[in-house]
Amino acid sequence: MSLIQLFILSTCCWTAAARYIWSDVPKLLLEYVEITEGEVLDVGCTVPIDYGEGVCRLFRGDSDYPFATVRAQSYSCNFHVGSSQLLGHRPVGSKISIRCDYKIQDFISQSSDSSYIIVWGTRPSPKLSVSRHFIPLDDSIEVTCSPPVTSVSRCYFYKDGFQFWGESCSRNLTGQALAVYQKLDPLLPVNLSCTYDPVTTHYIRSQYSNHISVFVVDMSKVSSSMDCEVSGPQYQLENSSWTTTGTNGANVTVRVTNSTLPSGHICT
The missing domain is CATH 2.60.40.10 (Immunoglobulins)
Structure with a gap:
């Protein structure tokens, strides 16, 4: 070649x-x-x-x-x-x-x-409400997501920003459900919010609701009475002080303060 x-x-x-x-x-x-x-x-x-x-x-x-x-x-x-x-x-x-x-x-x-x-x-934000802000581990509270529209297919609830349940817009939540996979020592602050899906053929969802703090108390870890302070806006909580009593007679008293606290709470 x-x-x-x-x-x-x-x-x-x-x-x-x-x-x-x-x-x-x-x-x-x-x-x-x-x-x-x-x-x-x-x-x-x-x-x-x-x-x-x-x-x-x-x-x-x-x-x-x-x-x-x-x-x-x-x-x-x-x-x-x-x-x-x-x-x-x-x-x-x-x-x-x-x-x-x-x-x-x-x-x-x-x-x-x-x-x-x-x-x-997006659609306007719903309003989140709770029956109370302090809950023993073995008790429950009612949480309600109220959309500003009438036609809603379902609501979604979020715990500390992560979705954990979605269906009807009102339900009872136990302290166990709120505290799952988290450590109570003995008080656990949980931040709740919600969204909703309007009835539509398009991909439409609401903005997030207001955020509400709920505090779960594990009375089984309380051997003697203690006082706890939680930081948060007092207008968000129904009372500035709340007390619960365990089976052994020990009391846990929680007070609301505007001060910044480690992890949002402190117990003594």
Whole structure:
């Protein structure tokens, strides 16, 4: 084989390999798969080659027209798209399918796989109320989530920011349920809040309710009477002082103070 033939063969192989690489499917990377109306989402689109002269493009659904473009940086493109860009003409509370590709001069890659993003809508906050703020471990309290709308599919209750129950908007909670997986020494402050889902065909949820502090007391760990102070706004609690008596006759008295205390409470 002559040198000219070898050069032509090598050139053809390199061109074919380059076409194969350029045809590779880009990958779509999402910071989150759910955002709330008004938020911004970071979206990445990785490309199989290092180039800086082309652009990456984002598409919504089956549309052939990109709704966002950015110039490529090395092997990736980074988009910052707001909820209104993602929605386009769709209503808030929609589930959006997006995909990306990259383009350089007249070459257009294949599209990435599609990914879905939910743009949640919000409704006004409900009001949370409790029957009392101090509860022995073996007793219960009633918690009620009151939405400002009439059509509600369910309510969700949160303990220290984590959802632990969701169904009806009023229920009894035992001290055991509030204190599960947590240490009582012997007083445990718990921060409660709630949300609700309105009856709708879209992805709509409420903002969080007011936060209420509830204090669980484990009387089985009390061998002698003690006084406890808890920090918190007095307007949130029905009394500034509360006392409970254990089976051994020992009393635990809890007083509310506006002072900042370690872990929100202190017992002596």
